[in-house]
Amino acid sequence: MLAETAAAVRGRPPLGPEPLEPVPHRVVGCRKETDDVTTLSLESLSGATPTFAPGQFNMLTAYGVGEAAISVSSSRREAGALRHTVRDVGPVSAALCRARLGDVVGVRGPFGKSWGVGEADLATGDVVVVAGGIGLAPLRGAIDELVHRPDADGGRVFVLTGARDPSQLIFGDDLEAWGRAGAVVAVTVDTAPRGWTGHVGLVTSLLGGIDCDPGTTTALICGPEIMMRFTAKALVDRGIDPRRIKLSMERNMQCGLGWCGHCQLGPYLLCRDGPVLPYGGDVARLMTERER
Amino acid sequence: MTAEVDAFVASHPLFAGLPAGVTSEIAACCRTVAYGPDELLLVEGQPADTLFLVQRGRVAIEIHGADRGTLVVETVETGGAVGWSWLFPPYRWNFDARALGPVGAVAADATCLRAKMDADDEFGRLLVTRVAGVLLERLQATRLRLLDLYGADRAG
Numbered sequence: 001m002l003a004e005t006a007a008a009v010r011g012r013p014p015l016g017p018e019p020l021e022p023v024p025h026r027v028v029g030c031r032k033e034t035d036d037v038t039t040l041s042l043e044s045l046s047g048a049t050p051t052f053a054p055g056q057f058n059m060l061t062a063y064g065v066g067e068a069a070i071s072v073s074s075s076r077r078e079a080g081a082l083r084h085t086v087r088d089v090g091p092v093s094a095a096l097c098r099a100r101l102g103d104v105v106g107v108r109g110p111f112g113k114s115w116g117v118g119e120a121d122l123a124t125g126d127v128v129v130v131a132g133g134i135g136l137a138p139l140r141g142a143i144d145e146l147v148h149r150p151d152a153d154g155g156r157v158f159v160l161t162g163a164r165d166p167s168q169l170i171f172g173d174d175l176e177a178w179g180r181a182g183a184v185v186a187v188t189v190d191t192a193p194r195g196w197t198g199h200v201g202l203v204t205s206l207l208g209g210i211d212c213d214p215g216t217t218t219a220l221i222c223g224p225e226i227m228m229r230f231t232a233k234a235l236v237d238r239g240i241d242p243r244r245i246k247l248s249m250e251r252n253m254q255c256g257l258g259w260c261g262h263c264q265l266g267p268y269l270l271c272r273d274g275p276v277l278p279y280g281g282d283v284a285r286l287m288t289e290r291e292r
Numbered sequence: 293m294t295a296e297v298d299a300f301v302a303s304h305p306l307f308a309g310l311p312a313g314v315t316s317e318i319a320a321c322c323r324t325v326a327y328g329p330d331e332l333l334l335v336e337g338q339p340a341d342t343l344f345l346v347q348r349g350r351v352a353i354e355i356h357g358a359d360r361g362t363l364v365v366e367t368v369e370t371g372g373a374v375g376w377s378w379l380f381p382p383y384r385w386n387f388d389a390r391a392l393g394p395v396g397a398v399a400a401d402a403t404c405l406r407a408k409m410d411a412d413d414e415f416g417r418l419l420v421t422r423v424a425g426v427l428l429e430r431l432q433a434t435r436l437r438l439l440d441l442y443g444a445d446r447a448g
Contacts, residue, residue, distance in 0.1 A: 133442035164442040190437045194362035197392045200352065201366050202433040209369065224441040 022106025053114030054141030061106030125216030132223025162203030242280030349395030378402030
């Protein structure tokens with residue numbers, strides 16, 4: 001009843017009969033990406049796979065421990081299980097990273113606004129994707145669709161990703177596959193041991209090496225907020241319209257439905273109005289505002 | 293100096309937009325150089341005598357510590373520049389710079405550049421302003437990397 005009322009107030013249909021109730025999913029795949037990052041593949045015990053759009057997130061429950069917001073890292077071009085890439089940063093994520101094949105975890109969602117892949121502004125033109133660390137996870141599905149756009153009208157896809165060091169890079173196979181599919185892929189790390197022949201430096205330093213057309217470019221950015229801020233500023237300096245720069249913002253997502261207010265950022269409830277927001281407008285200002 | 297070096301210096305991001313007379317003066321101090329994979333362009337502690345403008349390839353700025361081995365702290369690629377210690381006493385390199393593959397560069401003789409800066413204040417101002425712009429960019433990037441942005445925050 002509460003769900004129906006709240007949804008009616010917002011003019012949106014309810015997500016399901018019980019949007020606060022996790023749906024049990026079985027772990028059908030575990031892939032260790034780095035020493036503290038694991039990708040879980042999940043299948044609903046009921047057999048139904050929820051539809052999602054790249055950039056949305058689910059609330060994953062480690063039964064007996066708690067619930068955490070985790071972005072969907074699947075591509076809609078992949079059949080089968082729903083993927084989530086989890087970094088062990090606290091009790092819930094640690095429990096999720098410890099999950100074994102056959103374990104059951106809860107899934108609520110998907111929630112929030114997506115990157116908008118498939119919509120008009122990303123159908124053609126250049127797309128610059130910038131990811132920092134595990135920020136590549138919420139972008140994975142978007143990139144996979146973008147590099148396979150059916151009629152991009154000459155638009156190119158640039159994928160720039162950074163990590164602390166080479167051992168922390170995720171989705172190496174995907175980066176290679178996107179490169180083979182025609183994307184310009186560049187990787188950088190903050191520091192590297194001798195023997196690393198790739199780029200070393202801040203992820204923004206990769207922007208100088210790409211020749212995107214600022215007039216047609218849309219940018220998708222996900223990573224630590226300070227990294228996103230400096231990347232967005234560098235893209236604006238390149239002449240890219242701030243309204244065409246999209247960021248995935250993160251706060252303390254809890255209900256996923258815009259009810260509890262824990263994820264408020266200025267006028268936005270990020271679980272509902274985000275996580276993807278345009279840098280233009282008031283987000284640029286909100287990113288520099290001190291929270292009280 | 294060749295016309296090619298003159299043209300390269302004038303178009304290099306570090307000097308692009310400077311008056312032609314200034315870039316010609318810089319180019320007059322330059323020669324082309326090439327390094328094979330793993331060759332050192334500069335060595336920590338040695339006299340800082342050159343500014344390298346990278347034409348092609350990738351150069352690693354490295355530091356070695358007995359407890360941590362050799363670490364690459366930054367790479368510089370086509371269009372970038374390597375070597376700033378020639379501008380400040382005691383004119384000694386603070387890092388090693390190693391070619392990560394075949395590297396082509398235009399090398400400016402630091403003694404020549406410093407002499408021209410001493411002789412012509414306006415030339416010196418323009419050169420230092422350009423160098424300071426790159427140093428500011430690097431300083432800001434270094435500050436951000438010091439934050440260890442990709443380190444784990446405690447959360448759920």
